Amino acid sequence: xxxxxxxxxxxxxxxxxxxxxxxxxxxxxxxxxxxxxxxxxxxxxxxxxxxxxxxxxxxxxxxxxxxxxxxxxxxxxxxxxxxxxxxxxxxxxxxxxxxxxxxxxxxxxxxxxxxxxxxxxxxxxxxxxxxxxxxxxxxxxxxxxxxxxxxxxxxxxxxxxxxxxxxxxxxxxxxxxxxxxxxxxxxxxxxxxxxxxxxxxx
Numbered sequence: 001x002x003x004x005x006x007x008x009x010x011x012x013x014x015x016x017x018x019x020x021x022x023x024x025x026x027x028x029x030x031x032x033x034x035x036x037x038x039x040x041x042x043x044x045x046x047x048x049x050x051x052x053x054x055x056x057x058x059x060x061x062x063x064x065x066x067x068x069x070x071x072x073x074x075x076x077x078x079x080x081x082x083x084x085x086x087x088x089x090x091x092x093x094x095x096x097x098x099x100x101x102x103x104x105x106x107x108x109x110x111x112x113x114x115x116x117x118x119x120x121x122x123x124x125x126x127x128x129x130x131x132x133x134x135x136x137x138x139x140x141x142x143x144x145x146x147x148x149x150x151x152x153x154x155x156x157x158x159x160x161x162x163x164x165x166x167x168x169x170x171x172x173x174x175x176x177x178x179x180x181x182x183x184x185x186x187x188x189x190x191x192x193x194x195x196x197x198x199x200x201x202x
Contacts, residue, residue, distance in 0.1 A: 017135065017175075017176055017177070017178025017179060017180050017201065018134065018135060018137065019094070019134060019172040019173050019174075019175050019176070019180070020172065020173065021132070021139050021170060021171070021172055022093070022170075022171040022172070022173070024144055024145040024146075024147065024169075026171075028069075028070060028093055028095065028171055029068065029069045029070060029093070033095075033145075033147055033169060033171060034147045034148070034149060034150055036070065036095050036169070036171070037097075037100070037147040037149065037165055037167065037169050038149055038153050038165065039070075039072075040072050040095060040096070040097065040100075040169070041102055041155055041163075041165055042155060042156070043065050043072050044072070044074060045155050045156065046065060046156070047064065047065070051064065052074075053065075053072075053074035054074045054075060054076060054077060055076075055077060056074060056082075056084060057082065057084075058083070058084055058085065059084030059085040059086045059197065059198075062074070062084060062086035062087075062088075062197075063086070063087070069091070069092060069093060069174075070092065070093050070094075070095050070171075071088055071089075071092040071093070071094055071095070072094075072095055072096060073086075073094055073095075073096035073182075073195075073197060074096070074195075075096070075097050075099070075100070075185075075193050075195060076193050076194075076195055078193075079192045079193065079194070080194075081185075081194040081195070081196060082193075082194070082195050082196070083195075083196045084195070084196070084197050084198070085197070085198045085199075085200070086197055086198070086199050086200070087199075087200045087201075087202060088175060088199055088200070088201050088202075089201070089202065090174075090175060090176060090177045090201050090202060091174050091175065092173060092174060092175055092201075093171055093172065093173030093174050093175070094170075094171065094172040094173055094175065094182075095169065095170075095171045096169065096170065096184065097167045097168060097169050098130050098131065098132065098142060098145075098167070098168040098169070098170060098184050098185060098186040098193075099124060099127065099130070099167055099168055099185070099186035099188055099191060099192070099193060100124065100165060100166065100167025100168070100169065101120050101123040101124050101165065101166055101167055101190075101191070102120065102155070102163050102164070102165045103116040103117070103119040103120040103123070103163060103164050103165075104116070104161065104163045105161045105162075105163075110161070111161075113151055113152040113162060113164065116152055116162070116163060116164035117148065117149070117151075117152070117164040117166075119164070120148070120149075120164045120165055120166035121148060121166050123166070123188075123190050123191070124146070124166045124167050124168070124188060125188070125189070126188065126189055127143070127168070127186050127187065127188045128187040128188065128189075129185075129186060129187040130142035130143065130145075130168055130186050131183060131184055131185050131186065131194075132170055132183075132184050133182070133183040133184070134172065134180060134181070134182050134183075135180055135181055136181075139170075142168060142170070143168070145168050145169055145170050146166070146167070146168050147165075147166070147167065147168075147169050148164075148165070148166045149164050149165045149166070151164075152164045153165075168186060170184070175199070175201045176201065177201050177202060178201055179198065179199065179200055179201070180197075180198070180199040180201065181196070181197075181198055181199075182196065182197040182198075182199060183195070183196050
């Protein structure tokens with residue numbers, strides 16, 4: 001009996017770490033995923049260009065500005081695959097975009113919120129591919145994870161013009177200890193991205 005239990009534990013330890021894909025309509029830490037999509041933009045746009053996790057080429061900036069139960073991952077600029085490594089505390093839920101877009105009014109001009117929302121929606125229409133792969137497990141049904149901001153919002157406290165966001169966001173977790181290889185991205189008519197993370201969860 002003891003040997004069987006030890007064998008079961010050893011086999012469990014040898015299995016690759018996995019994480020649950022959270023349904024898009026399920027709240028995380030008391031907030032909707034639409035709200036988390038706005039918080040992702042607050043986080044992503046709170047950095048100067050040279051310090052931005054979105055521009056990060058290797059993952060060295062992945063812990064910047066992170067706090068609380070949700071850990072944001074960044075997409076990337078351009079279409080070339082970006083490969084990053086990142087250490088994350090256990091118990092965090094990942095939240096990140098497969099592809100997303102934010103619409104701002106033109107400089108020194110006003111634009112109605114309805115128009116901004118329509119521009120953000122148009123930019124994220126008709127994906128040719130949405131990709132989410134964790135330790136070799138490919139997830140499907142990702143079209144359902146589209147989140148559009150309900151109305152417009154201020155990205156930064158000192159902004160004087162609201163913006164509207166739209167995109168495909170996923171939430172994975174909470175993460176158990178282990179190593180994860182995460183591939184994600186999308187191909188849309190107006191944009192594409194491909195990102196690989198090696199995540200050490202400790």
